[in-house]
Amino acid sequence: MKKIIVWFRKDLRVHDNPALWEAAQQGMIIPVFIWSEEEEHENTSNLVGQWWLHHSLIALKKKLESIGLSLIFRRGSSLKELSLLCKQTKADAVFLGERYEPSIIRRDNAITQNLFSNGMEVRSFPSNLLFVPGDLLNQKNEPYKVFTAFWKRTMGESVNRPLPIPVDINPFNQVLPSLQVEELDLLPVNRWNEKFHPHWEPGEKGAITRWEKFTDDGLSRYVEGRDIPSSDSVSLLSPHLAWGEISVRAIWYSAKRLNETETGEYMQSSIDAFLRQLVWREFAYHQLIHFPEVLQVPLREKFTAFPWQGSNEEFAKWQKGLTGYPLVDAGMRELWQTGVIHNRVRMVVASFLVKHLLISWVEGSSWFKDTLIDFDAANNAMGWQWVAGSGIDAAPYFRIFNPVLQSQKFDPEGLYIRKWVPELAVISSKYIHEPWKAPTNLLHESGIVLGKTYPLPIIDHSLARIRALEAYAQVKNKS
Template sequence: MKKIVVWFRKDLRLHDNPALWEAAQQGIIIPVFIWPEKEERENATSEAGKWWLHHSLIALEKKLESIGLSLTIRRGNSLEELSSICKQTKANAVFFCERYEPSIIRRDGTIIKNLLSNGTEVRSFPSNLLFTPSDLLNQKNEPYKVFTAFWKRTMRESVNRPLPIPVDIVPYDQVLSSLRVEELGLLSANRWDEKFHTYWEPGEKGAITIWEQFTGEGLSRYAKDRDIPSANSVSFLSPHLAWGDISVRSVWHSAKGMIEVESEEYMHSSIDAFLRQLIWREFAYYQLNHFPTMLHAPIREKFSVFPWQGSNEEFAKWKKGLTGYPLVDAGMRELWETGVIHNRVRMVVASFLVKHLLISWVEGSKWFSETLVDFDAASNAMGWQWVAGSGIDAAPYFRIFNPILQSQKFDPDGLYIRKWVPELAEFPSKYIHQPWKAPTNLLHESGIVLGKTYPFPIIDHSFARIRALEAYAQVKNKS
């Protein structure tokens, strides 16, 4: 009987895992996970992402054990470890699900070539996206550069149905040397990430629970409330999708199936809005496939000469949530505490760094990569380039989010601010968006001393807006 190494990567689940499914149909299964730190680049520097990976791997081990399989865990060079396992087990084949980061694509090509040269069958399967990025081109046979056109195109495409968890598994019956998850060294040295346990349950079970809760409670309000950070009407699926705890195809078909049974128009609007976010994730990987330098360099080359001028001190205050703008500070503190930021606020804090402080989006991207549990290289880079105006489908450069107006519009009663900026918790809603305008007696009654218990704004919005427009004008004139 054929022996097949199933190489788990960013598909840490049993449902809709085509590598696992196909292996179960053909032979004996040898499940393997390898942590190749030097090969992972962006993921290797994401402390929050590695916290998630650590706990998702533990969950995967338990799920595999429940169907009679034992996960072999290694660290080091992927090709060397796979070759060693194949030699030791006399495996005939290696099956895995595809990834789309440029460095991983190159790495996988080398691995496939070497394994094939040694007589090992290799099969890879699409599963972590709805569509293969290279398959979708416009009428000119060029990549789509506007999201709306890309969205319309995907609506004409079919998405493969998800696969079930395989049954009648035949496990490999020999014991292989394996590390414990703890030996991979994924957790941060100072354990600042330990608090994430309060907010998350990594792994397949946690992902399915979150999805069921969202479809039962939050999805109906998604279109109306998804921009309200205090409303809890978003899915919270992003970290589960990032490491493949849940299949995006399963989520897609589950949501599409609801449209067929729901008669209320508001539900159709909410489901459409949610599906659009899944396609936004696809668009990120689409861009990465066609513009592989986008992780670290502007897609629009003219932005390479942008006159950044922010200081290290300002950057530090932004990271700590001490800018003096309550909505910005709430978002950055939510990030540090939970590993995520509400999507609307994520845009505001990113815009503030790039356009108010004139600090490069690359620096913001690095900080997000380190601190987001839902860190995803493609989505992170696309989001920052969108805000900076340097991407292919970017926000207009003259769109500079006013953090005060954004706060008043999307957190009118300050519920989100009160949660994450506790020193302002008792402040009246009238002034909570700009406490520096509050009367002295009100500040005193609230126990706030500006500059001590809560900072003054580190920059004036009107000044920052004019300065940013001048900087963008320089880029436009040079180009």
């Protein structure tokens, strides 16, 4: 019987796992996870991501044991460890799920060539997207550069149905050398990561539970509630999707079934809006495949000459949530405490960094990479380029979010701000969005001393807008 190594990567689940499914149909399964921090430096080597990975691997190990498989843990060079495992087991093949980060593609190509040259069969399977990123081209046989056109195209494409959990598993019964999860050293020495435990349950079970809760309680209100940061109308599936703990195809078909069975225009519009977000995620990978420079370089070439002006001091205040703009500060503090940031607020804080402070989107992207528990290279880069106006389908350069108006519109009672900026918790809703306008006596009664207990605005919005438009005009004129 064929012996097949199933190399788990960012597909940490047993349902709709094509590599695992195909291996189960063909032979004995040897499941392995290899941690190589050097190879993952641009993708998943941040500490919050490693905290998630640690607990997700524990969950995966238990899940595989429940179907008769023992997950092997290795650490170091992926090629070296795979080659060693092939020799130890006399394996015939290596099956794996595809990844699309540029450095990982280069690594995987080198590994594949090496294993092929040594007589190994290597097969990769699309596992974490609805569509194969390179397959969807426009009528000119070119990559789509506008999301609306991409969205319309996907509506005419079929999505492969998710695969079930394999049965009749044939495990490789020889005892093999394996590290314990703890020996991968994914957790930091200090215990700061414990702050994430109340917010998350990493692993396949946690992902499915999260999806079920969302379909029961949040999906029906998604079309409007998704923009309200204090609402529970968002799925919070992003870290589970980032690690492949839940199949996006399973989510797609589950949502489609709800669309067929639920009545009411409002529910259907919410489902459509959610599906559109899944396709937006696809569009990010579409860009990463066709324009791998998206991670670091403006896709609109003229933006390479943008006159960035911000200081390190201003950047540090943005990082810490000390800008003096409550919605921005709430978002940055939510990010630090939970590893995620509400999508509406994510756009506001990104716009503030780029257009109010004139600090490069690359700096913001790097900070998000270090702090997001749901970090995804494609999504992160596309989001920042969209905000900066330098992407292929980006927000207009003159679209500069007013953090006060955004706060008043989407957090009118200040519920989100009160949660994450507790020093403003007792101030009235009228002034919580711009406390510098509050009467002195009200500030005193609220225990607020601007500049001490809470900072004054780091920059005036009106002046920042004028300065940003002037900077963008320089780029436009040069082009």
